[in-house]
Amino acid sequence: MKASRTAAATLLSALLIAFGFNQLLIPHRMISGGVSGITMIAGYATGLNIGWLYFILNVPILVWGWRELGLRFVGWSLVSVAATTLFLQLVPQKPLVSDIMLGAVFGGVVVGFGSGLALRSGSSSGGFDVVAAIVTRKRDISIGMLIFVMNGSVIGALGLMTKNWDVALFSLLSIFTSGKIIDLIHINHVKMTAFIVTSRTEAMRESLIPLYRGVTVIRTRGGYTNEEKDMLMTVTTRYELSELRKIIAATDPRAFVNIVETVAVLGEFRKPTV
Secondary structure: OHHHHHHHHHHHHHHHHHHHHHHHHHHHOOOOOHHHHHHHHHHHHHOOOHHHHHHHHHHHHHHHHHHHHOHHHHHHHHHHHHHHHHHHHHOOOOOOOOOHHHHHHHHHHHHHHHHHHHHHOOOOOOOHHHHHHHHHHHOOOOHHHHHHHHHHHHHHHHHHHHOOHHHHHHHHHHHHHHHHHHHHHOOOOOEEEEEEEEOOHHHHHHHHHHHOOOEEEEEEEOOOOOOEEEEEEEEEEHHHHHHHHHHHHHHOOOOEEEEEEOOOOOOOOOOOOO
Protein backbone atom coordinates (compact mmCIF):
# COMPACT_ATOMS: atom_id res chain seq x y z
CA MET A 1 0.00 0.00 0.00
CA LYS A 2 2.82 2.40 0.90
CA ALA A 3 4.60 1.67 -2.39
CA SER A 4 1.42 2.37 -4.37
CA ARG A 5 0.95 5.72 -2.58
CA THR A 6 4.56 6.65 -3.27
CA ALA A 7 4.16 5.68 -6.93
CA ALA A 8 0.96 7.73 -7.27
CA ALA A 9 2.53 10.76 -5.58
CA THR A 10 5.67 10.45 -7.71
CA LEU A 11 3.72 10.29 -10.97
CA LEU A 12 1.47 13.19 -9.95
CA SER A 13 4.50 15.29 -9.03
CA ALA A 14 6.14 14.51 -12.40
CA LEU A 15 2.97 15.58 -14.22
CA LEU A 16 2.79 18.85 -12.27
CA ILE A 17 6.44 19.64 -12.98
CA ALA A 18 6.05 18.91 -16.70
CA PHE A 19 2.89 21.03 -16.81
CA GLY A 20 4.63 23.92 -15.06
CA PHE A 21 7.56 23.72 -17.46
CA ASN A 22 5.67 23.34 -20.75
CA GLN A 23 2.68 25.58 -20.05
CA LEU A 24 4.02 28.31 -17.78
CA LEU A 25 7.81 28.65 -17.97
CA ILE A 26 9.16 27.44 -21.32
CA PRO A 27 6.63 29.41 -23.49
CA HIS A 28 8.00 32.62 -21.91
CA ARG A 29 11.62 31.46 -22.31
CA MET A 30 12.05 31.36 -18.53
CA ILE A 31 14.09 28.73 -16.74
CA SER A 32 13.47 26.89 -13.51
CA GLY A 33 17.05 26.84 -12.29
CA GLY A 34 19.26 23.90 -11.35
CA VAL A 35 19.63 20.98 -13.72
CA SER A 36 16.29 21.69 -15.39
CA GLY A 37 17.35 25.31 -15.85
CA ILE A 38 20.62 24.22 -17.44
CA THR A 39 18.72 21.92 -19.80
CA MET A 40 16.34 24.75 -20.70
CA ILE A 41 19.24 27.08 -21.51
CA ALA A 42 20.84 24.35 -23.62
CA GLY A 43 17.51 23.60 -25.29
CA TYR A 44 16.85 27.25 -26.14
CA ALA A 45 20.37 27.62 -27.57
CA THR A 46 20.55 24.38 -29.57
CA GLY A 47 16.94 23.39 -30.24
CA LEU A 48 17.54 19.98 -28.64
CA ASN A 49 14.72 18.25 -26.76
CA ILE A 50 14.62 19.67 -23.23
CA GLY A 51 13.02 16.54 -21.79
CA TRP A 52 15.79 14.22 -22.93
CA LEU A 53 18.49 16.68 -21.88
CA TYR A 54 16.81 16.77 -18.45
CA PHE A 55 17.04 12.98 -18.20
CA ILE A 56 20.67 12.74 -19.37
CA LEU A 57 22.00 15.42 -17.01
CA ASN A 58 20.21 13.85 -14.04
CA VAL A 59 21.97 10.49 -14.41
CA PRO A 60 25.30 11.44 -12.72
CA ILE A 61 23.44 13.23 -9.91
CA LEU A 62 21.28 10.18 -9.27
CA VAL A 63 24.41 7.99 -9.13
CA TRP A 64 25.81 10.31 -6.45
CA GLY A 65 22.49 10.24 -4.64
CA TRP A 66 22.48 6.43 -4.70
CA ARG A 67 25.82 6.41 -2.89
CA GLU A 68 24.79 9.00 -0.30
CA LEU A 69 21.05 8.46 0.21
CA GLY A 70 20.41 4.83 -0.60
CA LEU A 71 18.67 2.84 -3.29
CA ARG A 72 15.05 3.48 -2.24
CA PHE A 73 15.25 7.27 -2.48
CA VAL A 74 17.21 7.26 -5.73
CA GLY A 75 15.05 4.49 -7.20
CA TRP A 76 11.91 6.57 -6.76
CA SER A 77 13.80 9.68 -7.92
CA LEU A 78 14.73 7.82 -11.11
CA VAL A 79 11.05 6.97 -11.61
CA SER A 80 10.22 10.65 -11.10
CA VAL A 81 12.86 11.84 -13.58
CA ALA A 82 11.78 9.25 -16.18
CA ALA A 83 8.10 10.13 -15.71
CA THR A 84 8.86 13.86 -15.95
CA THR A 85 10.78 13.23 -19.18
CA LEU A 86 7.81 11.31 -20.58
CA PHE A 87 5.27 13.95 -19.54
CA LEU A 88 7.47 16.67 -21.07
CA GLN A 89 6.91 14.90 -24.39
CA LEU A 90 3.15 14.58 -23.85
CA VAL A 91 2.19 17.96 -22.35
CA PRO A 92 2.02 20.52 -25.19
CA GLN A 93 4.36 23.51 -25.04
CA LYS A 94 1.91 26.37 -25.25
CA PRO A 95 1.40 29.36 -22.94
CA LEU A 96 -1.39 28.92 -20.42
CA VAL A 97 -1.18 32.66 -19.65
CA SER A 98 0.09 35.56 -21.75
CA ASP A 99 1.46 37.60 -18.84
CA ILE A 100 5.05 36.62 -17.95
CA MET A 101 4.46 37.65 -14.31
CA LEU A 102 1.58 35.19 -13.99
CA GLY A 103 3.68 32.55 -15.71
CA ALA A 104 6.53 33.09 -13.24
CA VAL A 105 4.39 33.04 -10.09
CA PHE A 106 2.07 30.19 -10.98
CA GLY A 107 4.85 28.27 -12.69
CA GLY A 108 6.72 28.43 -9.39
CA VAL A 109 3.63 27.30 -7.48
CA VAL A 110 2.98 24.31 -9.75
CA VAL A 111 6.62 23.21 -10.00
CA GLY A 112 7.15 23.76 -6.26
CA PHE A 113 4.06 21.73 -5.40
CA GLY A 114 5.27 18.91 -7.65
CA SER A 115 8.79 18.96 -6.20
CA GLY A 116 7.53 19.15 -2.60
CA LEU A 117 5.09 16.30 -3.20
CA ALA A 118 7.92 14.13 -4.54
CA LEU A 119 10.17 14.94 -1.55
CA ARG A 120 7.39 14.30 0.95
CA SER A 121 6.58 10.93 -0.61
CA GLY A 122 10.21 9.81 -0.24
CA SER A 123 11.57 10.56 -3.70
CA SER A 124 12.58 13.74 -5.52
CA SER A 125 12.34 15.38 -8.91
CA GLY A 126 16.07 14.88 -9.39
CA GLY A 127 18.63 17.59 -10.07
CA PHE A 128 19.33 20.00 -7.25
CA ASP A 129 16.59 18.36 -5.16
CA VAL A 130 18.93 15.37 -4.74
CA VAL A 131 21.89 17.65 -3.96
CA ALA A 132 19.78 19.52 -1.38
CA ALA A 133 18.57 16.26 0.17
CA ILE A 134 22.20 15.16 0.62
CA VAL A 135 23.25 18.48 2.18
CA THR A 136 20.26 18.79 4.52
CA ARG A 137 20.93 15.33 5.94
CA LYS A 138 24.16 16.77 7.33
CA ARG A 139 23.04 20.36 7.96
CA ASP A 140 19.81 21.44 9.69
CA ILE A 141 18.62 23.95 7.08
CA SER A 142 15.53 24.57 4.98
CA ILE A 143 15.61 22.43 1.84
CA GLY A 144 13.45 24.88 -0.12
CA MET A 145 15.73 27.82 0.60
CA LEU A 146 18.83 25.74 -0.18
CA ILE A 147 17.37 24.87 -3.56
CA PHE A 148 16.56 28.56 -4.07
CA VAL A 149 20.18 29.58 -3.39
CA MET A 150 21.62 26.94 -5.71
CA ASN A 151 19.14 27.71 -8.45
CA GLY A 152 19.67 31.43 -8.03
CA SER A 153 23.28 30.96 -9.08
CA VAL A 154 22.06 29.46 -12.36
CA ILE A 155 19.76 32.45 -12.87
CA GLY A 156 22.68 34.82 -12.31
CA ALA A 157 24.68 32.96 -14.93
CA LEU A 158 21.74 33.23 -17.34
CA GLY A 159 21.49 37.00 -16.85
CA LEU A 160 25.22 37.50 -17.33
CA MET A 161 25.29 35.38 -20.48
CA THR A 162 22.15 36.66 -22.21
CA LYS A 163 22.00 40.19 -20.73
CA ASN A 164 18.22 39.69 -20.62
CA TRP A 165 17.70 40.49 -16.97
CA ASP A 166 13.91 40.79 -17.29
CA VAL A 167 13.52 37.09 -18.07
CA ALA A 168 16.27 36.18 -15.60
CA LEU A 169 14.60 38.03 -12.73
CA PHE A 170 11.16 36.67 -13.57
CA SER A 171 12.78 33.22 -13.52
CA LEU A 172 14.26 34.03 -10.11
CA LEU A 173 10.78 35.01 -8.89
CA SER A 174 9.49 31.66 -10.10
CA ILE A 175 12.25 29.80 -8.27
CA PHE A 176 11.65 31.76 -5.05
CA THR A 177 7.94 30.90 -5.21
CA SER A 178 8.80 27.28 -5.89
CA GLY A 179 11.12 27.16 -2.85
CA LYS A 180 8.43 28.58 -0.57
CA ILE A 181 5.88 26.02 -1.77
CA ILE A 182 8.39 23.20 -1.23
CA ASP A 183 8.88 24.32 2.37
CA LEU A 184 5.11 24.35 2.96
CA ILE A 185 4.86 20.73 1.83
CA HIS A 186 8.22 19.23 2.74
CA ILE A 187 8.40 19.89 6.49
CA ASN A 188 11.28 17.65 7.57
CA HIS A 189 13.32 20.64 8.80
CA VAL A 190 10.62 21.75 11.32
CA LYS A 191 11.51 20.26 14.71
CA MET A 192 9.06 19.19 17.41
CA THR A 193 9.85 18.21 21.02
CA ALA A 194 7.66 15.60 22.72
CA PHE A 195 7.47 15.18 26.50
CA ILE A 196 5.92 11.80 27.32
CA VAL A 197 4.95 10.96 30.91
CA THR A 198 4.36 7.22 31.15
CA SER A 199 4.36 4.32 33.57
CA ARG A 200 5.66 2.02 30.81
CA THR A 201 9.10 3.56 30.51
CA GLU A 202 11.09 0.67 29.05
CA ALA A 203 8.42 -0.32 26.53
CA MET A 204 8.08 3.28 25.39
CA ARG A 205 11.83 3.74 25.12
CA GLU A 206 12.20 0.62 22.99
CA SER A 207 9.31 1.70 20.77
CA LEU A 208 10.88 5.12 20.12
CA ILE A 209 14.36 3.81 19.26
CA PRO A 210 13.43 2.80 15.66
CA LEU A 211 12.76 6.50 14.91
CA TYR A 212 16.55 7.03 15.16
CA ARG A 213 16.07 9.91 17.58
CA GLY A 214 17.70 10.43 20.93
CA VAL A 215 15.48 9.70 23.94
CA THR A 216 16.13 11.23 27.39
CA VAL A 217 14.50 9.66 30.44
CA ILE A 218 13.72 12.08 33.29
CA ARG A 219 12.33 11.07 36.68
CA THR A 220 9.24 13.13 37.59
CA ARG A 221 6.76 13.39 40.44
CA GLY A 222 3.12 14.40 40.03
CA GLY A 223 2.24 17.63 41.80
CA TYR A 224 -1.30 16.49 42.56
CA THR A 225 -0.96 12.72 43.07
CA ASN A 226 2.65 12.81 44.38
CA GLU A 227 3.16 9.70 42.24
CA GLU A 228 6.58 9.17 40.65
CA LYS A 229 6.78 8.37 36.95
CA ASP A 230 9.28 8.72 34.13
CA MET A 231 9.12 11.37 31.42
CA LEU A 232 10.70 10.64 28.05
CA MET A 233 11.84 13.60 25.98
CA THR A 234 12.60 13.28 22.27
CA VAL A 235 13.01 15.69 19.36
CA THR A 236 11.59 14.71 15.99
CA THR A 237 10.36 16.42 12.82
CA ARG A 238 6.83 17.56 12.10
CA TYR A 239 6.72 15.11 9.19
CA GLU A 240 7.41 12.19 11.56
CA LEU A 241 4.96 13.44 14.19
CA SER A 242 2.07 11.25 13.04
CA GLU A 243 4.27 8.15 13.35
CA LEU A 244 5.33 9.23 16.84
CA ARG A 245 1.70 9.62 17.91
CA LYS A 246 0.87 6.12 16.64
CA ILE A 247 3.78 4.65 18.59
CA ILE A 248 2.75 6.39 21.81
CA ALA A 249 -0.92 5.37 21.46
CA ALA A 250 0.02 1.74 20.78
CA THR A 251 2.55 1.53 23.64
CA ASP A 252 0.71 3.42 26.37
CA PRO A 253 -2.70 4.91 25.54
CA ARG A 254 -2.82 6.48 29.04
CA ALA A 255 0.45 8.39 28.62
CA PHE A 256 0.38 12.16 29.09
CA VAL A 257 2.05 13.84 26.10
CA ASN A 258 3.02 17.47 25.56
CA ILE A 259 4.28 18.35 22.06
CA VAL A 260 5.80 21.75 21.31
CA GLU A 261 7.48 23.27 18.27
CA THR A 262 11.23 23.66 18.73
CA VAL A 263 12.90 26.93 17.74
CA ALA A 264 16.39 25.47 17.32
CA VAL A 265 18.39 22.31 18.02
CA LEU A 266 22.04 22.57 19.08
CA GLY A 267 24.27 19.53 18.85
CA GLU A 268 23.77 16.42 16.78
CA PHE A 269 20.34 15.81 15.33
CA ARG A 270 20.45 12.59 13.36
CA LYS A 271 18.57 12.55 10.11
CA PRO A 272 16.58 9.38 9.38
CA THR A 273 17.46 7.19 6.43
CA VAL A 274 15.54 8.55 3.41
